[in-house]
Amino acid sequence: xxxxxxxxxxxxxxxPPPSSHDQATHGWSNPSPSERHLQGERNYxxxxxDTGPLVYPAGFVYLFTALQALTGGSIAAAQAIFAGVYLLxxxxxxxxxxxxxxxxxxxxxxxCLSRRVHSIFLLRLFNDCWAMLLAYAxxxxxxxxxxxxxxxxxxxxxxxxxxxxxxxxxVLAVLIRLASPLPVLRGLAAGxxxxxxxxxxxxxxxxxxxxxxxxxxxxxxxxRWSVNWQFVPADWFVDRRFALVLLALHLRLLWSFARFRxxxxxxxxxxxxxxxxxxxxxxxxxxxxxxxxxxxxxxxxANLAGILSARSLHYxxxxxxxxxxxxxxxxxxxxxxxxxxxxxxIEGVWNIYPPHAATSAVFQFLHWLLAAACxxxxxxxxxxxxxxxGRRPVHRRR
Numbered sequence: 001x002x003x004x005x006x007x008x009x010x011x012x013x014x015x016p017p018p019s020s021h022d023q024a025t026h027g028w029s030n031p032s033p034s035e036r037h038l039q040g041e042r043n044y045x046x047x048x049x050d051t052g053p054l055v056y057p058a059g060f061v062y063l064f065t066a067l068q069a070l071t072g073g074s075i076a077a078a079q080a081i082f083a084g085v086y087l088l089x090x091x092x093x094x095x096x097x098x099x100x101x102x103x104x105x106x107x108x109x110x111x112c113l114s115r116r117v118h119s120i121f122l123l124r125l126f127n128d129c130w131a132m133l134l135a136y137a138x139x140x141x142x143x144x145x146x147x148x149x150x151x152x153x154x155x156x157x158x159x160x161x162x163x164x165x166x167x168x169x170x171v172l173a174v175l176i177r178l179a180s181p182l183p184v185l186r187g188l189a190a191g192x193x194x195x196x197x198x199x200x201x202x203x204x205x206x207x208x209x210x211x212x213x214x215x216x217x218x219x220x221x222x223x224r225w226s227v228n229w230q231f232v233p234a235d236w237f238v239d240r241r242f243a244l245v246l247l248a249l250h251l252r253l254l255w256s257f258a259r260f261r262x263x264x265x266x267x268x269x270x271x272x273x274x275x276x277x278x279x280x281x282x283x284x285x286x287x288x289x290x291x292x293x294x295x296x297x298x299x300x301x302a303n304l305a306g307i308l309s310a311r312s313l314h315y316x317x318x319x320x321x322x323x324x325x326x327x328x329x330x331x332x333x334x335x336x337x338x339x340x341x342x343x344x345x346i347e348g349v350w351n352i353y354p355p356h357a358a359t360s361a362v363f364q365f366l367h368w369l370l371a372a373a374c375x376x377x378x379x380x381x382x383x384x385x386x387x388x389x390g391r392r393p394v395h396r397r398r
Contacts, residue, residue, distance in 0.1 A: 059159025086121035151187025170302025230360035250309035332373035
């Protein structure tokens with residue numbers, strides 16, 4: 001994640017405090033990359049705006065070009081569309097929670113309480129919003145075991161912003177446990193074909209420029225907008241060795257979760273892989289059982305591992321994982337009051353502007369506490385007489 005995180009944000013534009021006047025973001029910069037694209041420019045190095053060079057894959061260009069054409073460049077009209085994206089995202093996440101049947105109904109209210117997320121979705125016009133909507137939609141497809149289509153939609157999300165790659169280890173783990181190789185290969189082929197079709201016009205003109213900009217893994221952010229590492233000395237923050245340490249941390253977290261949590265029922269990663277490659281499509285139903293609840297645990301902890309090892313998190317990156325926090329916290333063995341308190345504290349950190357050393361230290365403490373709570377496997381599901389989402393209470397006769 002130390003390297004991956006550098007691909008997913010605005011290199012030069014911070015998120016101003018919620019009370020300030022909201023300005024256009026990268027897609028609405030003047031002149032915008034979308035306008036240059038409409039004018040026929042296909043060299044990625046020439047697609048620039050007043051917030052800096054374009055650093056997103058081709059899906060972003062087509063999406064914001066369509067939005068520019070649809071709104072006529074009007075920020076107010078675009079914000080109305082983004083309000084719809086916010087509502088759709090909320091609906092998708094609520095559907096995931098309901099289908100997991102693991103949390104009480106009031107949990108859904110927590111998804112609507114973030115001031116910062118409201119700002120990111122409704123006012124700022126960030127592509128993060130679209131990427132996360134697609135990611136949650138793909139997760140719904142994954143819950144429905146529509147493996148090929150789910151992988152394709154995840155690929156579409158990556159084409160808008162690369163932060164969705166942080167989900168990839170979790171998605172792969174779910175597929176290894178439940179799917180057979182054939183639909184996975186079809187999904188990978190469809191996802192790669194989508195990336196090739198979207199990037200084709202840019203690759204034909206300047207392939208190195210496209211690959212260097214759209215999938216740049218070595219870009220360094222400005223530390224002053226980093227929410228998570230303000231207490232690190234400035235020379236350390238830009239040091240490549242710091243990035244490599246964080247990358248190693250990311251890989252270690254993923255391996256630990258995979259070996260001791262995600263594939264615990266299979267006896268580890270190796271046995272799970274052997275079963276996956278020997279499984280036929282007809283044998284999918286006989287694969288190791290996995291509840292939709294545990295599927296979310298795998299996907300959300302994979303993303304959390306990336307957040308923990310991020311080299312820099314800007315304010316808009318909160319949208320990458322906010323909707324997962326109520327689930328992760330309330331499915332741990334922590335007391336409910338403590339879980340809600342942690343959620344409020346995390347929200348508070350993201351609403352302090354500008355970031356400084358103390359808030360970054362609090363950020364790290366809260367998130368590692370969350371990781372420790374998630375490391376202990378999810379708490380047992382509510383008993384049969386307890387109300388859960390999507391299921392009425394059942395009282396058994398003694």
